[in-house]
Amino acid sequence: MAPLHVVGVRHHSPACARLVSETIAALRPAHVLIEGPADFNGRLDELALDHTLPIAIYSYLGEKEGSHRSWSPLCDYSPEWIALTEGRASGAAVKFIDLPAWHGAFAQIENRYSDAERRYTEATDRLCREFAVDNPDALWDHLVEVAESDGLAERLDHYFALVRGEAETTENDTEREDYMAQWIRAALAEDDGPVLVICGGFHAPALRRLAAAAGSAAWPEIPAAPEGADIGSFLVPYSFKRLDAFAGYQSGMPSPEYYQRLWDDGAERAAAALVELVAARLRRRKQVVSTADLIGAKSLTEGLARLRGHGRPGRTDVLDGLASALINDDLPQPLPWTRRGTLTRGTHPVVVEMTAALAGERTGRLHPDTPAPPLVASVQDILEQLDLDGENRLTLHLSDARDLERSRALHCLRLLDIPGFKRDSGPTAGSDVIAEEQWELRVDTNRLPAVIEAGVYGANLGDAAQTVLEQRVSDAGGDLNAQAGLLFSAALCGRARLTDRLAREIAFAIGECDDLAAVGRTLAVALALFRHDDLFGSAGSDLYATVIETCAEHALWLAESLRAGPGPAEPGRINALAALRDTLRFTPTLVPPREGIAATASRVAADPAAPPDLRGAAAGLAWTLGRPVAAIEAGPDRLGDWLAGLFVVAREEVLAEEGEASVVNAVDGVVGEMTATEFLEALPALRQAFGFFPPRERALLAEQLTALRETGTEGRDLVRRTEVDPVMVASAMELEARVDAVMEREHLGDKR
Structure with a gap:
């Protein structure tokens, strides 16, 4: 043998x-x-x-x-x-x-x-x-x-x-x-x-x-x-940065540029080249590296090599010599070459530049005849057809068919983490009215390996993006905030269609989520995209229809099971009921029957264990569906939060109703019965609740109030901004009341 x-x-x-x-x-x-x-x-x-x-x-x-x-x-x-x-x-x-x-x-x-x-x-x-x-x-x-x-x-x-x-x-x-x-x-x-x-x-x-x-x-x-x-295998260009142990490659020799010099030139010349690399890089970064520094580093390196029993300087000998010669500050942490792992925050800037110089910037290149996955040709064809190759700054108008096609391709590339495509501005949510995007395109040597590696996801750009979306939806699990972002990404990529896998993942994520605010945000995004996003071609999408149906049912269940906890009003859960209102208004066939929702909203509004802001929002939802408003939460610690929920969900109804039956009149009556101390306690939440209305609508409410009281005062005078903070005024009034009470108790003055 x-x-x-x-x-x-x-x-x-x-x-x-x-x-x-x-x-x-x-x-x-x-x-x-x-x-x-x-x-x-x-x-x-x-x-x-x-x-x-x-x-x-x-x-x-x-x-x-x-x-x-x-x-x-x-x-x-x-x-x-x-x-x-x-x-x-x-x-x-x-x-x-x-x-x-x-x-x-x-x-x-x-x-x-x-x-x-x-x-x-x-x-x-x-x-x-x-x-x-x-x-x-x-x-x-x-x-x-x-x-x-x-x-x-x-x-x-x-x-x-x-x-x-x-x-x-x-x-x-x-x-x-x-x-x-x-x-x-x-x-x-x-x-x-x-x-x-x-x-x-x-x-x-x-x-x-x-x-x-x-x-x-x-x-x-x-x-x-x-x-x-x-399955598949392809050659890809690689880089020294990806090989470097300091960048996290477990089996990498640290400082690959040094070992390349060691391979090419031997240990003595590699050590000298190492010093030249570090000095040149630091000087490019405007760091002072004098000839005396380099002479000192050489002496220290040779001394350390002899001390360590090396017949010729090694990598750490040179690095330690350079660090001793160039760094005069106290180091907050050990030098990175004394351990194994990536660089950490707080590493001295000179040390960062030293390790970067030794990592090197070499990037591989494949021979033109090297086979590649189909995605490479697909991406290259799209870049050429849509004029997206090379260095450029683009303004895309999404109402233009060609620009929309270019936008979708760029979003697919960005989703696949292909470098060289950066969006500076554009729509960020389904309800955005922005119809313009700004992009920066640049040539990146890592583009080809990234496209080859993305070939696992599909043979063409659109299918690869669809696969990544489905995987990220699956990875996001019950994180509906992430899911909502992915739903919008699907619209940006022009992939707003439903697959069996995506339907299962979305339904599971919604069902597992116990955060009413997150469910509401997802519902709002899906509704906006389903209703009127002709820009992205997602209007009427079966994907968003499924999300709307699932979110609406789960939101109702969460709202009825939510119990009061400490803290102020939470806009997220109020907005969830506002999203339910809009869903009923614009897509009634995708949600439970109107009467069922109204009944649920009335039960939540009347539930003393529910949070005040949610009770107010539920009362507003019931009101928009024809049910009378439940009794106002009268406590000073609850009134403002209750009104916040009501105002967000039933804004139109609040503004339309006037006279003695109006909400303004009811609130005026409750506030009028408060003591000064109670009013001071209620004031911050009240201001927050009325702050929901824009100035013009606040003026309309003020007009209703002055008409009810017949003061002859102009409503706009009540909402005009003053130099003094109203909370400070109320605090002063409360202090005066306390002083008057003490003086009366001690018989220190006339009761006037």
Whole structure:
């Protein structure tokens, strides 16, 4: 049987990439087997095209329940990339041997090469203490990247055997390793030369053991996708920012631009380039970096490298030297390269620029012949047809058919998170009367990868947007505020149609919501879009009709079950009853019978346990349906809130009714019977309630009051703004009354 060589690597490690290159040159293997998606084996020629790295193999699985996406990134110094390119160049049969990225073993993994390092913690923490380094990245540099290359393969074997021996393995690990072992046994059975396996170091010990065990020597089948699922894999441009551990990539080597220089030029020149990168970036940001600072940083770096036992400066040596030379302030938190994770708020600005300089700005580029999902062509055609490509600032008039089409396309792109399309202004709710939008378009290098990755959602722009809407509705669950926003997004995208899935999700969300205000907001948005939004083509939509029906029934149930709690009037629940009123007025066929709603409103209005503002709103709703107004809430702590509800829901009825039977007269009678203290308590809520009316209508109410009292005063004089706050006047009156009471009790003066 052919000899087996398993090289365990750290993904995106220049030292491991060199080891792979040297091993292929020395071994001349017949087979090079690489940890990667086996379903891509028939398309390895795509990887051989003249791409500019970094790139990634992007895989997706789309099902009715949702989608899963995964990336397998490759850069110049990825050991897997060296194995692919140099293995093919040497004449070896090159294959990926891992399960497809859409397989269940990757269900919780977005990045194929981030599957193991998080489990090294216990072993690497002990090694960090042993070698007196801050974190696993510094440990890796110390042991591998800036160490002598002699004996590297043995050091890696010892390192990975240690971390594998102490790390927790899962059923997913076992399933993947069993599958990879099948490929290895099949290659060994060919017996046509050495077999080289390149895999994550975590898997190397297990693969050596499993390859020697008994088992089938046939080449394994590619697993079948779940029934009814849509799967696919495409190459996408990637970027150093997405590879950077400081940006959150779990398995990324931090500071990818530094490791690119380490790969291209070696450790000494990489350290010098690092200093140049940081100094240039800081100077572009108007930070003072003098020649003396750089000389000091160089001296500190060399001293730290010697102190740490490095024959040549490593990444953290240079960073620590630069930080010591350039930062004179107290640091509120540890330097980011002393730990693993993303940058946090409050990081020193110089440190932020240093890490950004080391992350680099390289972005991959695909060869023009690289296959792409249908969505890429769909988006490009739409951008060209609607003149939306390139840099531009647009004003779109939604009453114009072409501009409306352009608006819908832009909203679909924005919904799919495609960069380069920013809306500065436009309608924000279904009842907005704004018919104009302002957009800023710009060219963005991340557009192509974003469109490729969005291909999981659909073959054309509209269908992809529809899928995302449905998924977000599902993700929003019972959050009706989010649901209302998504309903409006559907109108903006021109996707105001009902699907079975969307109907179920919306009905579930409404039924689960116990917030009357949220149900009311959703009802108001759906009603406005259903009634008169010809701008967006949503008038009469079956989607919004379903939302109206469900919200109206649930709002009635919530209103009748709501009980009083502390606090002032809540406009949200008052507006919910106003939305019910409008629904009855404009779409009576979509709501329960008029008499049933009127009866429910009357019960709420008469329920002493209901909040005063809701009782007032319910009284107003019943009034608009022909029922008489229930007795006014007379308490000083309740009157203003009750009136707020009444005024919002029955505004027209309040303004139309005059004379002794009017609400104004009834309120005047209640207020007239209050003591000064009670009036002062009631005044803030009363002002808030009457503040609902615009100035002209407040003047009409004042006219009614002056006519009833026959004062001869002009109504507008009562509502004219004064220099003195009415609350201050009332407080002064209340204070005078208290002083008069004390003086009378103590017989200190005439009772006048």
